[in-house]
Amino acid sequence: MPAPDPLGFLRDALAGAEDAALALLGQERVRLAVTGLSRAGKTVFLTSLVANLLAAGAGLRTLPALEAASGGRLRRARVLPAGVEAVPRFDPQAHLAALAADPPRWPARTEDLSTLALTLELDRRSWFGGFLGARSVTLELLDYPGEWLLDLPMLRQSYAEWSAATLARLRRGSRAAAFAPFLEFVDALPEGAPAEDPLSRRGFALYRDGLRAARDGHGLRLLQPGRFLNPGPRGEAPLMWFFPLPRPGGGGLAELCARRYDAYLADQRAAFFEPFFRRFDRQAVLVDVLAALHQGQEAFDDTAEALAEIAAALRYGGSWLDRLTGQGVRRVALVATKADHVPARQREALAALLEDLTAAPRERALAAGAETGVHALAAIRCTEDDVATLEGRPVGAVRGVLLESGRSAKVYPGEVPMRRPGPEFWRHGRMFEMPAFRPPRLDPHGAAGVPHLGLDTLLAWLIGDLL
Amino acid sequence: MSEAPGAPPRGPRVILEEGGAPPRAAAPPPRGAEGPPAPRLDFGWERTVAPAAVARLRPGTAWSTLGLLGAGAGVLVLGLSALEAANFVAAQFARATWLGVLTLGVAGAGYGLIGAALWREVRGLAGLRSVDRARAAFARGDHATAREEALRWAAEVPAAQSVLPALRGCNDPDSLRAILEAGPLAALEAQAQALGRAAALQAFAVTAVSPSAALDALIFAWRGVRLVRQVAALHGLRPGVAGTAALLRRTLFDAATVAATDVAVDAAARALLTNPLLEKFAGEAAAGAVAARRMLRLARAASEACRIVPPR
Numbered sequence: 010m011p012a013p014d015p016l017g018f019l020r021d022a023l024a025g026a027e028d029a030a031l032a033l034l035g036q037e038r039v040r041l042a043v044t045g046l047s048r049a050g051k052t053v054f055l056t057s058l059v060a061n062l063l064a065a066g067a068g069l070r071t072l073p074a075l076e077a078a079s080g081g082r083l084r085r086a087r088v089l090p091a092g093v094e095a096v097p098r099f100d101p102q103a104h105l106a107a108l109a110a111d112p113p114r115w116p117a118r119t120e121d122l123s124t125l126a127l128t129l130e131l132d133r134r135s136w137f138g139g140f141l142g143a144r145s146v147t148l149e150l151l152d153y154p155g156e157w158l159l160d161l162p163m164l165r166q167s168y169a170e171w172s173a174a175t176l177a178r179l180r181r182g183s184r185a186a187a188f189a190p191f192l193e194f195v196d197a198l199p200e201g202a203p204a205e206d207p208l209s210r211r212g213f214a215l216y217r218d219g220l221r222a223a224r225d226g227h228g229l230r231l232l233q234p235g236r237f238l239n240p241g242p243r244g245e246a247p248l249m250w251f252f253p254l255p256r257p258g259g260g261g262l263a264e265l266c267a268r269r270y271d272a273y274l275a276d277q278r279a280a281f282f283e284p285f286f287r288r289f290d291r292q293a294v295l296v297d298v299l300a301a302l303h304q305g306q307e308a309f310d311d312t313a314e315a316l317a318e319i320a321a322a323l324r325y326g327g328s329w330l331d332r333l334t335g336q337g338v339r340r341v342a343l344v345a346t347k348a349d350h351v352p353a354r355q356r357e358a359l360a361a362l363l364e365d366l367t368a369a370p371r372e373r374a375l376a377a378g379a380e381t382g383v384h385a386l387a388a389i390r391c392t393e394d395d396v397a398t399l400e401g402r403p404v405g406a407v408r409g410v411l412l413e414s415g416r417s418a419k420v421y422p423g424e425v426p427m428r429r430p431g432p433e434f435w436r437h438g439r440m441f442e443m444p445a446f447r448p449p450r451l452d453p454h455g456a457a458g459v460p461h462l463g464l465d466t467l468l469a470w471l472i473g474d475l476l
Numbered sequence: 477m478s479e480a481p482g483a484p485p486r487g488p489r490v491i492l493e494e495g496g497a498p499p500r501a502a503a504p505p506p507r508g509a510e511g512p513p514a515p516r517l518d519f520g521w522e523r524t525v526a527p528a529a530v531a532r533l534r535p536g537t538a539w540s541t542l543g544l545l546g547a548g549a550g551v552l553v554l555g556l557s558a559l560e561a562a563n564f565v566a567a568q569f570a571r572a573t574w575l576g577v578l579t580l581g582v583a584g585a586g587y588g589l590i591g592a593a594l595w596r597e598v599r600g601l602a603g604l605r606s607v608d609r610a611r612a613a614f615a616r617g618d619h620a621t622a623r624e625e626a627l628r629w630a631a632e633v634p635a636a637q638s639v640l641p642a643l644r645g646c647n648d649p650d651s652l653r654a655i656l657e658a659g660p661l662a663a664l665e666a667q668a669q670a671l672g673r674a675a676a677l678q679a680f681a682v683t684a685v686s687p688s689a690a691l692d693a694l695i696f697a698w699r700g701v702r703l704v705r706q707v708a709a710l711h712g713l714r715p716g717v718a719g720t721a722a723l724l725r726r727t728l729f730d731a732a733t734v735a736a737t738d739v740a741v742d743a744a745a746r747a748l749l750t751n752p753l754l755e756k757f758a759g760e761a762a763a764g765a766v767a768a769r770r771m772l773r774l775a776r777a778a779s780e781a782c783r784i785v786p787p788r
């Protein structure tokens with residue numbers, strides 16, 4: 010853990026006092042942290058969340074479970090008008106329009122941070138309070154490149170520690186193949202290699218290519234640093250020209266790499282973690298369980314490890330200092346996204362498998378006094394349940410329209426095990442990639458929300474007590 | 477593969493279906509041998525989520541701790557003092573009939589006045605409640621409730637008398653809203669702005685001549701409360717003390733969040749402050765200009781908070 014930072018304490022105390030004052034006035038503010046590795050479905054989740062909450066605020070029954078949990082008190086939902094934020098605004102309208110267009114487009118890879126706040130106006134719970142006018146709960150949302158989340162664990166490591174851990178990992182399993190050129194390069198570096206830019210840039214390029222190969226070729230997820238894979242709007246900068254070294258303690262190149270490592274982390278901390286992940290009240294951890302399962306044993310384990318590392322580095326509160334400043338996470342939901350990739354009968358198995366996969370994050374949240382819950386949902390439901398005949402026998406499948414070809418297809422997702430399967434499970438199945446589906450017919454303005462599976466149950470659990 | 481005969485096939489796979497939509501004769505065949513793209517799935521979502529007018533849950537309300545405390549204290553003070561007074565009246569009767577009658581009269585008058593005040597408070601609050609109901613009904617497109625509330629409101633507000641027949645003939649929330657917005661609400665808005673301008677002029681003048689900033693603030697607050705009550709009266713609300721407090725809170729909340737009204741306020745303030753008489757002052761009384769703008773904004777926000785149709 011980093012040394013306690015007195016200014017951070019002061020900031021927490023101020024933020025806590027401000028929140029408490031606002032809550033007294035009936036204007037609660039809730040930060041919902043949506044975490045998930047890249048392609049887990051964060052952007053789509055936020056888009057669906059905003060569209061369905063806005064529609065529910067207009068009186069449509071898009072989120073029945075949330076409506077029940079709030080006792081029907083939701084009166085109106087609106088997007089908080091923009092102030093003078095320096096961060097781009099999350100644009101659910103544009104995403105919805107693209108999803109509804111013909112041919113439809115899913116959101117592109119998220120390249121930058123964007124934020125949005127929704128204000129939910131609610132009837133007061135007490136009869137007297139009713140005369141004070143509506144209560145409001147402001148839900149603060151953030152979308153960001155999932156790759157960057159993996160820089161969080163690095164904040165607690167020095168360059169030497171990170172180098173040792175990373176190189177050890179690179180020499181194992183399929184990483185060794187993906188990183189072969191890079192490993193060859195660093196192993197050939199002499200002891201006191203000079204701090205020269207051609208050298209550092211070459212190492213950086215080889216390391217980055219290794220990260221890409223590991224991600225695209227082997228489905229691995231624990232890939233650091235995040236900005237190497239997704240450089241964001243500012244592109245690649247010299248502070249990224251570093252890479253793990255076998256002898257990280259020396260001078261010359263090693264010292265240069267260490268300096269850049271520190272500068273990189275300072276930059277990520279200031280631009281990303283401090284403003285957005287230092288404080289939050291609720292968290293949804295999104296995981297594409299099925300993809301992890303289909304990409305083989307190593308990818309599955311790697312996903313679990315990446316999630317554990319992130320959870321270990323997040324600040325869940327729970328210490329006396331956090332209680333004092335009114336910080337701390339109350340509820341953490343673990344969410345298996347894209348549940349429409351399996352027929353209804355298998356969704357429970359999906360949730361159970363997720364529970365198994367996220368044992369470490371769950372323990373971490375419980376230790377900090379947060380409640381945890383496991384859910385399976387589809388932010389945008391793209392399939393119908395169907396039956397396919399395989400090897401002469403009927404099996405449960407899902408039917409949807411394929412994104413690429415526009416043709417209708419049944420997909421048999423395989424049997425989803427209830428817990429982490431043994432090695433024989435993967436020996437049978439080859440690697441499989443779930444095809445992307447076309448979203449169903451949608452209203453381009455999203456006025457009626459979007460079809461989903463289980464989003465309401467998740468929200469009822471996650472924020473129902475606030476409404 | 478050596479699977480047990482009963483086990484389902486392990487490996488996931490994609491099974492393409494032949495021919496998405498039935499081929500149409502006129503459409504040229506797309507590239508390759510593929511058929512035309514299959515139509516996108518349709519879950520009939522709009523119909524599923526349409527609000528069910530009857531099935532809507534009634535918001536559950538409960539008594540907050542503060543409410544219980546307040547109510548309890550009120551019952552104790554009023555109830556015990558009434559018992560005390562009754563005892564006293566009985567004792568006076570025992571002394572002399574005329575004394576008893578006199579005491580009874582005094583007690584009756586006193587409690588009558590208190591009762592009248594309470595009744596006024598309750599009526600004021602009930603008025604606010606009915607505005608809330610109407611706004612909620614409009615927001616969720618519940619025509620029956622919206623129409624009922626609109627009719628009741630229109631019967632009480634002089635500016636809305638003329639549209640009563642039109643409102644009765646309405647059979648969807650949009651036209652109801654359109655009639656209200658084009659007719660009475662627009663008129664009320666204009667009247668509220670006139671009230672706002674009058675208050676703004678006063679605030680400007682007071683700030684320009686008053687000796688102390690604290691006094692300014694006091695006068696501004698008093699004039700602001702009065703303005704909010706005046707605007708509420710336009711809308712058929714007669715808020716008592718609690719009602720005024722509730723209304724002020726809403727108004728201030730709106731004034732803080734509705735940034736869009738600033739444009740209109742700017743225009744009004746400019747029109748007001750370019751008055752040749754005021755121009756002489758305006759240079760030295762920047763604070764006065766600010767106060768005037770605030771009054772105008774307050775008038776707008778108050779009118780917004782009292783409307784029976786929610787802002788779009």
Ligand SMILES: Nc1nc2c(ncn2[C@@H]2O[C@H](COP(=O)(O)OP(=O)(O)O)[C@@H](O)[C@H]2O)c(=O)[nH]1
Pocket residue numbers: 045046047048049050051052053054115116117118119155346347348349350386387388389390391392445446
């Ligand atoms: N069928 C289905 N696919 C989804 C759903 N959510 C996300 N996807 C797919 O997953 C991809 C990645 O989602 P995205 O939100 O961009 O992931 P992010 O990187 O976490 O923001 C999308 O392009 C979709 O193809 C869902 O609810 N149902």
Ligand SMILES: [Mg+2]
Pocket residue numbers: 051052053117118119152153154155
């Ligand atoms: Mg994204």
